[in-house]
Amino acid sequence: MELSGRAVCVTGLGVTGPPVVHALLAKGARVTVVDGRDDEANRERAEELRAAGAGVGLGAAAVLPGDTGLVVTTPGWRPDSPLLVGAAEAGIEVIGDVELAWRLKPAEQVWLAVTGTNGKTTTVRMLEAMLRADGRRALAVGNVGTPVIEAVLAEPSSAEYRDVLAVELSSFQLHWSDTVRPHAAAILNIAPDHLDWHGGMDPYAEAKAKIYGPGTIRVANTADPVVRALAETRGDPGAPLVGFGLGTPRAGELGVVEDLLVDRAFVADPRSSAEELASLADVVPAAPHNVANALAAAALARSVGADPGSVRAGLRDFAPEPHRIAHVATVGGVDYVDDSKATNPHAAAASLAAYPSVVWVAGGLLKGADVNDLVAGAAGRLRAVVLLGADRSRLREALAERAPDVPVVDVDRADDGAMAEVVAAAAGLAAPGDTVLLAPAAASMDMFVNYAARGEAFAREVRALAG
Template identity: 65%
Template structure:
């Protein structure tokens, strides 16, 4: 095992997917492991029994086990949670599963290509994985998506495509990816981090030891986080939706072009793909493709594999997914737009929109997204816990836009939402579910919210043809 993991008891926080994977990996390496789990239910007891067979003890509660030399915390636990707070007070180091995986890499382990951002992480990392595989490499998407990274580092891959959240980066101290990108940074999870500056600081940790630093030239925070590395030992590159200068990837008419990872960045360029290769085609998704391409090119992936990877990429559900056209109106599910920045990007992809929005805003401000989208809005249907804040912003910045609030949390609420949206829409409009908020006030997750929307749209379509 790599250095950086002290002798003694290793405390793993929680019986979630990453916690169980971390506990198993540590036990397999011969370490003494105690998992601390706050919830004491049937599923937790079953998981504890399975871990016991692997030599892992589970303690129910929140206290730090005696003799703990290291805490591997759950990524969502804030520093003031009782367990990491107690560890910090006792001088016990606290890390996350991602940091643990980095420290547990075997000799000759696969390099990491890492990316983070407020929005687009999963899409970009899946695009990146597809490009790497198109180049004939054994690659897997890990981190905040797919396989637990502590499991993947022990597998015989050529390279890992690593999606990192701000929570994971907060609990990481020594990561040194071969290349790293920050897609964008906008207000999100401020209730966890405490301020925009602290949230951005966590995102910027991905650059600290990266061999290649890739930033979004069109995003002020991404550029700001990359700026200190311009004169350092790391190679730097950028991507833009504009025409790229030397050292950048960008667009020349309908072509995705590389002027960074070519023999002569000042005088040369290489075509990577066309806009038709990007699915679904929307400005923010083109930015995702360029970021993924930058990381792939930093790893030596040829242009032909970048294009093939984009063509092979299958978009995940609930990301600007077209559901149906009913009465000349398109219905689009972007339930994954769980913050205002993501909703703004989605709204910018359509010219005439009936906006379905609402949920948990997590402390984020909706003023700018409403102000920017006001000219595109033909109506708005609001639901969820923080719908009043969106209604107030609409009243300030889009006073002429008709607004309907749908109350209630019962199963049929989305049918009423879609019915009201259909009433506001005219042929040529798009009814867009881009909530700008999290879903857990009403649904099991953004996927359940998107499924409810799609189901309601299909029932609307069926009713219209019956």
């Protein structure tokens, strides 16, 4: 992609924007970055980027320069933003940071991509561990620390270069990606999320499906009918379709046989042979949705020839990210588990399915999500529920209708002592053998800076309870 001397406008000064600006400047582009927020943090970033050679427009000055030949947008900007709409109407190409990275990457670098409503970070981290165990120079990139654009700029002869990237891709990034074609790509699951950004469920699903580029090996969750339909109808029909699921695998799939993870796709004869990859004991924690993540990662690793032993070693080396079904403590025979990252109903349902008897801690900002199916599906395993947060009334209504016999405690406060009251109430409701599970099904910003702060508050109160 020729960028020298080209006028490029970058929208957004968040996490993705500055790395994109620096990459474009390194390629000789004339760069202007714009952001509608004119706050202290953005002004500091603006000064750094001006010193590097970029133009910056904040607030009212966040307008498209007249000589712009290309717009690179970041995930925070919605497609209906006036600047992006105006650029498209003027015939100016608008792409995302991932599309830019794809066009700039070394030809020999292999991308293995992952998307889905939930489980993306866990899966790319598992994949990275498997690839490294196999001796590959691999790196997990995207929303896991290293921006994709940074990972493609190293020269192949340098020590910083990575042969294989495990790329986490959001629906926002995929919306603005048109030529990305990973070697193999997995869609983990599809559930309603970010519908305000995309304008509905169908556009959201279509954005996810763009991960299956021409020639891309399609890895798809066989238990999710939306995912399977997307793989069959939106991917390249000439590329292999590899299913994964928790049942016994058929030819061309990865699955589970008794307590073993088994491959019947990347073997010499899928009709008559199979390869043992790992055991359920190698997956920590071995919750059903986490086993599915492991199978997706294994399929991607096997697509580039990773040895079965490397899959097992990678799973054993893998350390889960914080606040994802993390065991905090056992107090009085009751397990306390922090899954604060379960910020939507789909993620909370997967978390609840991992435990037979639960005192559920839920609530926060539901962002318009429907929780009736979530409550109905979990009703049989709920011992009690403790609610907190701005939208707890909607959860309370769903519980009254779908699980009327389940005791509910409503914590009607949002100060620093709220979580202490939540944990104390949950402890009072739990019996030995139960799990007190923080799986809020909602965002955290009504009471906490982010989901991590919510999880840390929960863990802190649990540790205090344990003494």
